[in-house]
Amino acid sequence: MTEYVNIYINGRKYEAKNGEMLLSVARRNGIYVPSLCYEEALGAYGSCRMCIVEVIAGEQKGITTSCSLACTKDLKVETDTQEIIKHRKILIELYLAQAPNSEKIRELANKYGVKNTRFKRKIEKKDPLDNKCILCGLCVRTCNELIGRGVINFINRGYKTKVNTPYFESSEICMGCKACLEVCPTDAITITDKGDTRILSSWSNTTVKMEKCIGCGKFSVPEPIRKKMDSKFFYEDEVLKNLCPDCRKKLITKKVTLISEKKVEQYVK
Amino acid sequence: MKITSLEDLENIARKGLKKLNPDNKVRISVGFATCGISVGGDDVFKTFKEKIYERKLNNLELCKTGCIGFCGEEPLVNIKMPGKSIVVLHRVTPNDVDDILQKIENETYEFHKAFFKIDDWDHVTSKIHYGDGYENIPKWNEIKFFKPTKRVVLRNSGIINPEDIDEYIAVGGYRSLYKVIKSMTPDEIIEEVKKSGLRGRGGAGFPTGLKWEFAKKEQSDVKYVICNADEGDPGAYMNRNEMESDPHMIIEGMIIGAYATGATEGIIYIRAEYPLAVERFKKAINDAKKYGLLGEKILGSNFNFDIIVTEGAGAFVCGEETALIASVEGEIGRPRLKPPYPAQKGLWGKPTNINNVETWSNVPVIIAKGGDWFSKLGTQKSPGTKVFSLVGKVKNVGLVEVELGTTIDRIVNYIGNDGVNNGKIKAVQTGGPSGGCIPENLFNTPIDYEHLAAVGSIMGSGGIVVMDDDTCMVDTAKYFLDFSIDESCGKCVSCREGLKHMHDILDDITKGKATFEDIDTLKELAQTVKVTSLCGLGKTASNPVLTTLKYFYKEYEEHVKHKRCFARVCKDLIRYVIAKDECTGCTICAKRCPVNAINGEKGKPHIISQNVCVKCGICYDVCKFNSVKKLSEAIGGEK
Numbered sequence: 001m002t003e004y005v006n007i008y009i010n011g012r013k014y015e016a017k018n019g020e021m022l023l024s025v026a027r028r029n030g031i032y033v034p035s036l037c038y039e040e041a042l043g044a045y046g047s048c049r050m051c052i053v054e055v056i057a058g059e060q061k062g063i064t065t066s067c068s069l070a071c072t073k074d075l076k077v078e079t080d081t082q083e084i085i086k087h088r089k090i091l092i093e094l095y096l097a098q099a100p101n102s103e104k105i106r107e108l109a110n111k112y113g114v115k116n117t118r119f120k121r122k123i124e125k126k127d128p129l130d131n132k133c134i135l136c137g138l139c140v141r142t143c144n145e146l147i148g149r150g151v152i153n154f155i156n157r158g159y160k161t162k163v164n165t166p167y168f169e170s171s172e173i174c175m176g177c178k179a180c181l182e183v184c185p186t187d188a189i190t191i192t193d194k195g196d197t198r199i200l201s202s203w204s205n206t207t208v209k210m211e212k213c214i215g216c217g218k219f220s221v222p223e224p225i226r227k228k229m230d231s232k233f234f235y236e237d238e239v240l241k242n243l244c245p246d247c248r249k250k251l252i253t254k255k256v257t258l259i260s261e262k263k264v265e266q267y268v269k
Numbered sequence: 270m271k272i273t274s275l276e277d278l279e280n281i282a283r284k285g286l287k288k289l290n291p292d293n294k295v296r297i298s299v300g301f302a303t304c305g306i307s308v309g310g311d312d313v314f315k316t317f318k319e320k321i322y323e324r325k326l327n328n329l330e331l332c333k334t335g336c337i338g339f340c341g342e343e344p345l346v347n348i349k350m351p352g353k354s355i356v357v358l359h360r361v362t363p364n365d366v367d368d369i370l371q372k373i374e375n376e377t378y379e380f381h382k383a384f385f386k387i388d389d390w391d392h393v394t395s396k397i398h399y400g401d402g403y404e405n406i407p408k409w410n411e412i413k414f415f416k417p418t419k420r421v422v423l424r425n426s427g428i429i430n431p432e433d434i435d436e437y438i439a440v441g442g443y444r445s446l447y448k449v450i451k452s453m454t455p456d457e458i459i460e461e462v463k464k465s466g467l468r469g470r471g472g473a474g475f476p477t478g479l480k481w482e483f484a485k486k487e488q489s490d491v492k493y494v495i496c497n498a499d500e501g502d503p504g505a506y507m508n509r510n511e512m513e514s515d516p517h518m519i520i521e522g523m524i525i526g527a528y529a530t531g532a533t534e535g536i537i538y539i540r541a542e543y544p545l546a547v548e549r550f551k552k553a554i555n556d557a558k559k560y561g562l563l564g565e566k567i568l569g570s571n572f573n574f575d576i577i578v579t580e581g582a583g584a585f586v587c588g589e590e591t592a593l594i595a596s597v598e599g600e601i602g603r604p605r606l607k608p609p610y611p612a613q614k615g616l617w618g619k620p621t622n623i624n625n626v627e628t629w630s631n632v633p634v635i636i637a638k639g640g641d642w643f644s645k646l647g648t649q650k651s652p653g654t655k656v657f658s659l660v661g662k663v664k665n666v667g668l669v670e671v672e673l674g675t676t677i678d679r680i681v682n683y684i685g686n687d688g689v690n691n692g693k694i695k696a697v698q699t700g701g702p703s704g705g706c707i708p709e710n711l712f713n714t715p716i717d718y719e720h721l722a723a724v725g726s727i728m729g730s731g732g733i734v735v736m737d738d739d740t741c742m743v744d745t746a747k748y749f750l751d752f753s754i755d756e757s758c759g760k761c762v763s764c765r766e767g768l769k770h771m772h773d774i775l776d777d778i779t780k781g782k783a784t785f786e787d788i789d790t791l792k793e794l795a796q797t798v799k800v801t802s803l804c805g806l807g808k809t810a811s812n813p814v815l816t817t818l819k820y821f822y823k824e825y826e827e828h829v830k831h832k833r834c835f836a837r838v839c840k841d842l843i844r845y846v847i848a849k850d851e852c853t854g855c856t857i858c859a860k861r862c863p864v865n866a867i868n869g870e871k872g873k874p875h876i877i878s879q880n881v882c883v884k885c886g887i888c889y890d891v892c893k894f895n896s897v898k899k900l901s902e903a904i905g906g907e908k
Contacts, residue, residue: 046606047761049801063800068606083800090797094766118790119770135759154601154759157584159769161759 007075016071023051023066026079033066033079034088034108036185037136042145044068047137049091052084053077063087085112093117095134102132102186128164128202132188135161139180139189147179152203165204174200176208176222198222214239215247271561273569278438278447281560285439288330289429290399292351295329295373300345300427302336302513303545304506309362310344316363320370329373335514337427338668339414342384345427350378353400355428357409359384378403385409393424394441394637414665414684419646421654422630423670426514431549434556437517443562445636446521449528450568453636455485458529462632464640466652471497471588471625472700472729473805474651474718480622483612484530487620492532494523495616495623497593498539498546501585502701503752505732507656507668508626512539512546515630516553520576522629524563525636527574530622535576538593540583550578585702585756589804590623592758603758604804625730627656647673651717655728661697661735662689671716678712681735692737696820700729702749702756703809705816706742725816727809741838742821743828746813747775753810764807767798771814778825779839781832788825792818831903840884843901847888849874851896858888858897 003018009031016025021044026033036048044067053066057076060069063084066077078084089112095105096117109115123131137154140163144150151174155162165171176198181189189202193210196219200206210219211226221244235241240248272278288296299305299314317331337345342359348369349355358369358380365382372380386406389398409415420426429436437443449458463478484492496519500508512519523535539547554576557563565573579597581587587596591605594616615621631653635643644652651673660666663685671680677697688694696706699716705726707714714720721728736745750772759765774791777783795811795818802808818825827833834842847858847867852874859867859875866882869875877888877897889897 044606046803049761049763049803052801065606065803068608070608086793087797087801090767090794091762091801094762094770097770098762098766119766120773134762135765137760157601157759158754158757159759159765161765 005071005073005075007071007073007077009077010079018071018073020071021067022053022069022071022075022077025071026066031079034111035067036134037138038067039138039142039183042138042141045137045141047135050088052087053079054081054084088112089114093119097121099132099134099186099188101130102134102188104186105132105134128190128204129188130190132186133163134186134188135163136185137163138183138185139163142179142183147175147177149173149175149177151206152180164202165206168204170204170206171200174203174206174208175224175228176200176206176210177225193219195219211242213244213247214242215251216244218244220244270559271569272443273561275447278443281435282439282441285433285435285437286397288332288433289436289439290349290397291330293328294351295326296332296347296349297329297369298332298334298347298349298430300336300343300347301333302510303543304336304340304510305343305345306545308343312363313344313346313361313366316366317370320366324370324374326370326374332430333432334428335426335431336510336668338418338423338510338670339665340667341665342667345384347387347427348373348380349399350376351400353378353402355387355399356380356403356406357384357387358382379405385412385415387428390428391420391424392428392440393421393634394444397440413686414667414669417675417679417684418670419654419672420670421634421646422511422518422627422656423514423668424634425518426510429515431514431516432552434517434553434560437515441637442517442633443521445633446524446562447568448636449525450570450572455529455531458525458636459485461640462529462635465631465635465643466640466650467628467631467635467643468651468653468718469625470627470631470655470730472703472727474728477624477628480612480624481526481530483610484532484620484622487613489620491534491617491619492530493616493619493621494527494530494532494535495590495593495597495621496523496535496537496539496626496629497588497590497623498537498543498626499581499585499588499593500543500626500730501540501583501588501756502703502730502732503749504660504698504734505658505701505730507658507731509543509546510668511626511630511656512543513549516546516549517557518633519626519629520550520553520557520563522632523576524567524574525632526622526624526629528572530620532622533574535574536597536616537576537578538581538587538597539578541580542583547578547580554578584758585752586758586804586806589806592804593623594621601758603760604806606803627731648715648717650719655716655731657716657731657733659685659733659735661733662692662694662737662739663687663735664689673717674715676713676715677707677733680716680733681712685735688735688737692739694735694737695740696736696742698726698734698736698745698749698813699732700727700809700812701732702752703727703805703812704729704732705812706736706745706820707816708820711820725819726812739836739838741779741834741836742817742824743775743778743834744836744838746817747772747779749813750775750810753806757806757810761801761803761807763798763802764804764810767794767802768807768810771795771798771811775814778828779834780841781828781839783829785829788818788829827903833903834901837899837901839901843884843899844879845877845882845884845886845889846898846900847875847877848896848898851894853894853896855893857891857893861887861891863887 005018035051051066092109092114097119100121151171198208209223213220346358346361383406386403467477468474584602586592587602589604592602596602611621647653656670665686698706754768757764795814799811854872
């Protein structure tokens with residue numbers, strides 16, 4: 001059975017599951033704690049350092065990241081002390097220097113009143129991530145841990161770290177699922193669909209073939225995903241397999257009235 | 270042969286003692302740790318081997334030993350004549366070998382490179398009287414370098430043959446293991462370690478007994494113990510020497526730790542740059558297995574435990590315990606978030622206890638002599654001894670083991686015997702890239718975990734780098750930062766980006782391009798990096814910057830305000846000139862200058878063209894008349 005404990009954030013009492021991470025509790029209760037690398041499905045990673053809070057009473061006293069701070073009874077934290085704001089501002093300056101093109105980082109900077117960075121901007125010509133990547137690791141972890149593909153990973157280390165495919169060669173195992181793009185907090189990843197091809201220009205111009213929807217004729221699903229789905233899902237109606245999400249929706253609605261397969265095909269055409 | 274009883278152990282000990290202290294043979298042992306080898310110990314050994322063969326000396330045993338610690342005097346050779354003290358010869362070259370052998374044959378004992386003698390030696394786990402004689406040679410503990418030391422970890426280093434398990438058993442080795450397996454429960458062992466007050470020697474100083482208790486508490490079918498031998502601080506090499514000189518003490522410590530925590534597998538994580546230590550460990554593990562001290566049914570009991578050696582690829586960050594675990598698992602060596610701590614979820618998700626080489630080395634002693642005995646060494650909060658590698662601008666360099674609480678002054682000025690070239694010592698840097706620089710006026714600080722932290726440094730793994738007036742503190746901070754940047758894994762933003770920008774600012778300062786605002790930025794950034802970094806590397810990497818800013822602000826000021834470097838190190842702020850009236854016109858400097866920046870007629874004063882000069886310093890080094898001067902003058906007329 002889940003055990004609940006009382007904790008205190010900025011002096012107010014909240015209820016949390018014992019052992020739950022503080023950042024989740026804060027998010028659930030609408031308390032703003034900035035974070036760039038936390039994703040509940042993946043668990044804490046601790047690379048962005050933005051979610052630091054100050055523990056006033058509890059086991060790990062002092063400043064620590066709230067994504068890795070487990071709630072225990074009577075934990076007391078402050079999320080916006082002067083010192084924390086000071087550190088966050090400097091971290092934002094570091095991000096502004098690292099990812100000068102990122103709109104999202106600039107928004108964050110505005111929120112904290114950081115107008116400029118004192119540090120040298122890192123601008124690379126022809127950066128596949130358009131000088132927007134902050135190396136938070138979300139795309140890498142999503143691809144490796146959730147999708148289970150391992151198309152991209154960290155290359156080099158230290159401040160020379162980059163994210164890309166091994167040896168910057170286009171990937172043969174990428175399914176083109178776009179999950180990396182979805183999780184990226186700075187919109188650094190570029191993926192475009194062109195005709196029957198999905199081009200992942202950020203990942204060494206990896207290309208994935210797309211499949212045509214037999215309904216509207218749009219290219220909607222990458223082939224590798226279709227193949228994977230075929231082996232995993234059971235379709236009541238085989239026609240559904242070859243339709244894009246939009247047409248599938250329409251079809252299912254229509255299906256209530258059009259029962260025979262012939263009529264369905266008629267509709268599709 | 271498998272050892273199962275105390276009698277077996279005693280039999281082997283007798284066999285070992287005959288090798289270590291033979292009563293009918295001469296024993297020559299050559300210091301054969303990496304430090305000895307690098308200054309020619311291997312050549313000396315080879316020459317001995319050849320000459321002994323040539324001279325057909327049958328009654329003579331040649332063997333290898335580790336390093337006694339006085340690295341500055343290597344290669345060291347121990348001569349042990351039957352019944353006599355061990356004479357240690359220093360700075361031996363292959364040319365001395367004939368002379369030494371001749372004297373041994375003639376039984377005249379006046380070795381001209383005799384350095385000191387060892388009559389009695391406290392191996393801690395036993396005491397051995399090696400012999401008497403040699404009235405003219407000082408005893409080992411009468412030498413300044415050794416006098417204030419207390420050898421607990423280095424109890425056998427430089428005396429026994431590290432490749433011979435019998436000799437380790439002869440000096441009381443594996444008795445502690447026997448004791449715990451036959452008569453102690455895991456809880457009793459942990460209680461004893463707790464009583465000793467031993468703290469982790471890797472740098473953080475976490476109480477070892479407590480760590481073991483956490484690991485023991487966890488319920489799991491598999492548990493691990495790991496020996497962290499990923500020593501990587503620049504200027505620190507005590508772990509290497511401990512492993513090369515006495516691998517069995519570490520193995521014994523690990524087996525005891527495994528028994529206490531319920532571990533079934535042990536891993537020695539060692540950097541591949543230490544090939545000799547790897548080799549000696551592998552041999553030691555095999556030997557221990559043959560005697561039934563490792564493997565299944567250790568000492569005839571039901572306890573099974575095995576150790577494997579895993580080589581790391583030399584990343585500094587892999588000394589951090591969670592990064593080390595990631596590396597063993599084959600992942601990228603990046604630290605993981607704590608909690609969960611390794612004691613709860615470590616290697617392959619199983620409870621894991623990680624200790625440093627030196628921590629493990631202390632364990633057999635604590636069992637043999639008792640926790641109370643150990644806790645009386647050192648200070649109340651930091652009991653025991655610590656091995657430091659004393660390097661830099663002092664006369665005596667090497668490994669010194671002293672009780673914790675010994676002052677910096679005693680180590681640097683007494684053991685180190687003052688600065689080289691009578692230069693005034695300015696500061697010491699402890700703890701490598703994670704430590705800080707401590708100025709001369711704080712040299713009465715006792716070295717222990719708390720006191721060093723109070724002055725802004727850390728003990729770290731035990732490196733002490735001594736600096737004198739020829740060292741620029743800004744440049745030093747930059748150097749250590751350079752190291753930390755190279756070794757940063759790149760996971761968290763503070764360390765990855767922050768250190769790089771700190772380095773950029775420092776670089777500007779050393780080039781005279783920075784302003785006072787830059788210094789403020791540097792300070793602010795250093796504090797943020799210290800507070801917000803994910804792991805120990807980032808949390809401590811700012812220490813060299815913060816401490817030099819605190820204690821040597823004047824040097825920063827000079828660089829920024831007057832574009833001057835006191836120590837004349839920062840290339841962009843110095844220039845080389847030739848003193849007109851001192852130059853003899855010998856033309857050597859002009860000939861050696863790689864860019865032809867020096868002009869002048871033979872016999873007449875030469876001139877360096879400043880806009881051509883690349884400041885390589887060759888002219889300064891080659892001038893026999895000291896007429897090339899290195900200047901760093903204040904810009905703007907101020908002095």
